Amino acid sequence: MIVKQIYNTKNKSQLMIKLPENFIGKNRILVVLDDCVDTKAKKMDLMKKASKDPLFQSDISTISDEYRNIDDDLL
Numbered sequence: 001m002i003v004k005q006i007y008n009t010k011n012k013s014q015l016m017i018k019l020p021e022n023f024i025g026k027n028r029i030l031v032v033l034d035d036c037v038d039t040k041a042k043k044m045d046l047m048k049k050a051s052k053d054p055l056f057q058s059d060i061s062t063i064s065d066e067y068r069n070i071d072d073d074l075l
Helices: 036-051 054-074
Strands: none
Touching: 036 054
16 A cells, blocks of 8 residues: 655654554555655746746747747648
């Protein structure tokens, strides 16, 4: 059985996890720590900021125009 749960640590150095009933009495349990939730949130914030950046918008527009010509050739 696999259980995935996100816990807020609030910058603490310890985390206490209450085991689900299916895990009680087990001799070994694998715990994996992954900060991907924080990383993903930071990336999303950066993308939101970039979407409002005039230079980024100009680059996207240029790329779209270039690919539009390619798409027209293929059709």
